[in-house]
Amino acid sequence: MALTPMMQQYLEIKRQAPDAILFFRLGDFYEMFFEDAKLASRELEITLTGREAGEPERIPMCGVPFHAAENYISKLIEKGYKVAICEQVEDAKATKGLVRREIIRVVTPGTVIEGSMLQEKDNNYLVAVSELKPNQYGMAVTDLSTGLFQAAEMAGPWALDSLLDEIARLSPRECILPEALRQQGKVADTLRSLPSTILTILPEEYFALESASQVLQEHFSSTDISACLANAALSTAAGSLLQYLLETQKRQLTHITEITTYSPKAFMILDTIARRNLEISKSLRDGEKKGSLLWVLDVTKTAMGGRLLKSWLEQPLIDPAKIEERLDAVEELVNSLLLRQEVSESLKHIYDLERLTARAAYGTANGRDLLALLSSLQKLPIIDQTLQNARSSLLQRMRGEFDTLEDIQQLLISALAENPPVSLRDGGLLKEGFHxxxxxxxxxxxxxxxxxxxxxxxxxxxxxxxxxxxxxxxxxxxxxxxxxxxxxxxxxxxxxxxxxxxxxxxxxxxxxxxxxxxxxxxxxxxxxxxxxxxxxxNQVAAEVSRIRRTASLVAQVDAIVSLAEVAARQGYSRPQICHDGIIDIKEGRHPVVELTLGPGGFVPNDTYLDHQTERLGLITGPNMGGKSTYQRQVALLVLMAQVGSFVPATFANIGIVDRIFARVGASDDLTSGQSTFMVEMFETKQILDHATPKSLVIIDELGRGTSNLEGMAIAQAVIEFLHNQLGCRTLFSTHYHELAELEGILPGLTNYATAVKEKGNDVAFLRKVVRSKASKSYGVHCAKLAGLPGKILQRASELVSQLEHHQQATREVVAGKGQVAVAAEEQLAIFSEKHSDELIEEILALNISNMTPLEGLTYLDKIQKRLREN
Known part of the structure; x- marks a missing residue:
């Protein structure tokens, strides 16, 4: 039997969107058929039914009401699916036979514009990547919901690493790639590590330079994009991204008015490992905002300000003049409570200007959206008036650029009803007297x-x-x-x-x-x-560039007010920015831990690093002594200072840092089959490959995943390389307290330790970093604090005493030389004199480099007993 005409129409349209779930409009419902119906019924938990379609058996079918479709689409998008919306494009009453239908839009995770599907203070990024040739890549990124459109080029021997770090920073909801790039191992691994990112693979023709350039020229015909067009890598990435947007959205995107080009090198570089370990915008525990630096600093009143502050934390400045200018603005607001409160109060009533304007230009804004826009615009004169009293150069310049958009206000005041309905087809949209x-x-x-x-x-x-x-x-x-x-x-x-x-x-x-x-x-x-x-x-949409510029200024004011409010509330101080590379912090505190513990609960610490005699601080001490918190604290204070924020310290002198590296903690990577030790080695390699003399490196407990002998050897070799070859400012913590002997051998290394107070059998960790070195690790005491059973603690203490006794015995045997290998050689000489061939062969067969200290001491003890017996 032949399919019915309507089902033939459905299949023809479905072929236009094979990778999307087709929402096919029938009356007051969107219907899905065949495999789409099975998939949607399972994911949306709705009933799967059947429909006569001309085939011997009923075909699978399910549907959702038209008025509730947004909720169902949102659920599918959240799960990573794409949805093609097919509408009737003819009046059914005026048409004889089958009504013509067309796909009017394809909604993908990266092209969402509806407010109900978006997080207020998070951008919804869509990224496209092109490879011009080996070691030259173009990347374009957009947030369709705000109109942002940026492009960057990565070139040189480490271009791929730079590209992947940028993708990880953006954490896009969708990433567009050519097939050849997806097959690269590093790219696949990075994208696999971003669980919220879906991949869209486009044919190679999307990334052809000629067609990409043509798309850009047609869209930005009234804008100068010559800088972008002159760079082939930028053009192919930006053109492919724009082409994808035009094909999925089926309309002109008038709110995308400009391309902004940038270089990642214009900011402090933070690789994926550092972002994760420093918990800049997400906590390590559960990936949520709470427990991160952003959680501490974000008291912004607007969604725009929240998004901007997050981007500031992810891209700290490296230009001292720009840092000082931002610090001046923060300081003025810290010192002027009245000015801060006035601006903050007016910001409370401003909605998301960027996304409201984007929806107006996109053609989806309803009456309530424009009413929210009007309400926001009415607060702009208050902010403008308040900023007249500002004295800092940044706030003054922003005030000079401020556009209160009064003409748009008057249009909306005269046109909009006081309480318009959600639907545009219910009437009641316009005010009495407008027309x-x-x-x-x-x-x-x-x-x-x-x-x-x-x-x-x-x-x-x-x-x-x-x-x-x-x-x-x-x-x-x-x-x-x-x-x-x-x-x-x-x-x-x-x-x-x-x-x-x-x-x-x-x-x-x-x-x-x-x-x-x-x-x-x-x-x-x-x-x-x-x-x-x-x-x-449409009149509002025609002014999209003006509104977006003002929205950008509002966001900046909001972010600066937020930094000032937190600084005043938490007692932060203004950092000094210097050019000599010195990092000098007095009574520094970890911003997140301090806020969690409450007033007076955090023990502050000092820090001093330079490029000369104190460029590497070696920190020893027990695992629960606070080494890791201290290291993260220093890195976060440097980052905050270069963002333009005040810092939790009584004094801070910060020499500009080009990159922060943070190898902290132990974790394995199950998806790639890498052990804890391999992850440590990979992260260490990243540091050694990319660190410069201007970088700040923090490394915590390196070399724990192998034998003590090898672990200590690797840790020492890395310390020597950082000290001798790279010369970067480094904080290196370790439980190998024997490495403290390097002070005096390496002229730029200084010993520090976390202070411990012992009283009888009780030990207190003071959380204080002092100029000293640790002599033991206090592992049994840490186990006691963790609540291990008493019998285990008692037995562990006995074993520690035995091992200490063996160590003392070994020192006596080797006459103070203290090395297992030397002791073995001396024993070998003794046995040689007695012609004990059997024991000589046994000792020669030993693999000393793979023996742990305990195994070596045990074997020496065995030899010692045999000597006494003889």
Missing amino acids: PEVDQLRTAARDGKAWLAGLEAREKERTGIKSLKVGFNKVFGYYLEVTRSNLNLVPEYYQRRQTLANAERFITPELKEYESLILGAEDRLVELEYNLFVEVR
């Missing part, structure tokens, strides 16, 4: 309804039918309803319209006349209001 014909039609409809209101009473009196009712439905229009028991009282001029089980519905010539008047007026009114509202929305 004379709208007012006339409203009067006609209102007068007709007033006549209707009195009709029921008049007809009851005229006919004597006390139960008579006036009603309305969309199929039959207005009617007079009479119960069957009163049909004998119905006048002759009543005309039957509909028969029910217990009643009859009638119409009169007079009612029919008013029905035409009312319904005609209402239909014309809804259509006219809709068209006029679209005109108003």
Whole structure:
């Protein structure tokens, strides 16, 4: 059997979006068929039914109501699916036969614009990447919901690493790649580590330079994009991204008005490992904002300000002049409580100007969106007036660029009703007096309804039918309803319209006349209001560039106020920015831990690093002594200073850092099959490959995943390389307290230790970093604090005593040389004299480099006993 015409139409349209779930409009529902229906019913937990379609068996089918579709689309997008929306593009009443349908938009995770599907203070990034040649890549990124469109080029021997770090920083919801790039191992591994990112693979022709350049020129015809077009890598990435947007959105994207080019090297570079370990915007524990640096610093009042502050933390500045300018603005607001409060109060009432304007330009903004836009614009003069009192250069310059957009305000004030409906097809969008014909039609409809209101009473009196009712439905229009028991009282001029089980519905010539008047007026009114509202929305969209510029300034003010508010609240101080590379911090505190513990709960510490005699601080001490917290604290304070924030310290002198590396903690990578030790080695390699003399490196507990001998050797070799070859400022913590002997051997290395107070068998970790070195690790005491059973603690203490006894015995045997290998050689000499060939062979067979200290001491003890026996 042949498929029905409608199902043939469905399959033809489905072929246009094979990788998307097709929402096929049928009346008041979006229907899905075949495999799409099975998938959607499972993911949305809705009933799977069937439909006759001309085939022997019913085909799978499910559907969702048109008015609730956004909620269902949101669920599918959240799960990483794409949804193609297919609408009727002809009036069914005016069409004979099958109504024409078309895909009007493909919604993908990276092209969401609806507010209900977005996180307020997070960007929804879509990234496209092109490879021009080995070691030269182009990357373009957009947030369709705000109109942001940026492009960057990565070139040189480490271009791929730089590209992947940028992708990880952006953590896009969707990433567009050519097939050849996806097959590169490093790219695949990085994208696999971003669970919220879906991949879209496009044919190679999307990344052809000629077609990409043409798309860019056509879209940005009124904008100078010569810098982008002159760079082939930028052009191919940006052109492929724009082409994808145009094909999926099926409309002109007038809110994307410019391409901004940037270089990652213009900011402090933070690789994926450092971002994770420093917990800049997400905590390590659960990946949430709480527990991160952003959680501490973000008290922004607007969604725009929240997004900007997050981007500042992810891209700290390296230009001292720009840092100082931002610090000046923060300091002014810290010192002026009144100015800070006035600005903060006005910011509370500003909605998301960027996304509201984008929806207006996109053509999806409704009456309430424009009302929110108006409410926000009305607060701009207050901010403008408040900034007149600012003295810092940054705030003054922002005030000079500030546009209060009063013409747009006046347009919206004159046009918008006070409480418009959500739907644009329900009327009630426009204010009384905005348009004379709208007012006339409203009067006609209102007068007709007033006549209707009195009709029921008049007809009851005229006919004597006390139960008579006036009603309305969309199929039959207005009617007079009479119960069957009163049909004998119905006048002759009543005309039957509909028969029910217990009643009859009638119409009169007079009612029919008013029905035409009312319904005609209402239909014309809804259509006219809709068209006029679209005109108003288009006028707003025409000013998208102006509104976005002002929105950007509002966001900057909000972010600066947030930094100032936290600084004042937490007692932070202004850092000094220096050029000599010195990092000198007095009484520094970890911003997150301090906020978690509350006032007075955190023990502050000093830090000093330079490029000369104190460029590498070696920190020893027990695992629970606070080494890791201290190291992270130093890195975060440097980062905050270069963001332009005050810092939790009584004094901070910060020499500019080009990169921060943070190898902290132990973790394995199950997805790539890498052990804890391999992850440590990989992260260490990243540091050694990319660190420069201007970098700040923090390394915590390197070499734990192998034997003590090898672990200590690797740790020492890395320390020597950082000290001798790279010369970068480094904080290196270790449980190998033997490495403290390097002080004096390496002229730029200084020993530090976390202080411990011992009283009898009790140990207290003071969380204080002091100029010293640790002599033991206090592992049993840490185990006691963790709550291990008493029997285990007692046995562990006994074993420690035994091992210490063996160590002392070994020192005596080797006459103070203290090396297992030397002891073995001396024992070998003794046995040689006695011609003990068997023991000589046994000792020669030992693999000393793979023996742990415990194994070596145990073997020496065995030899010692045999010597005494002889």
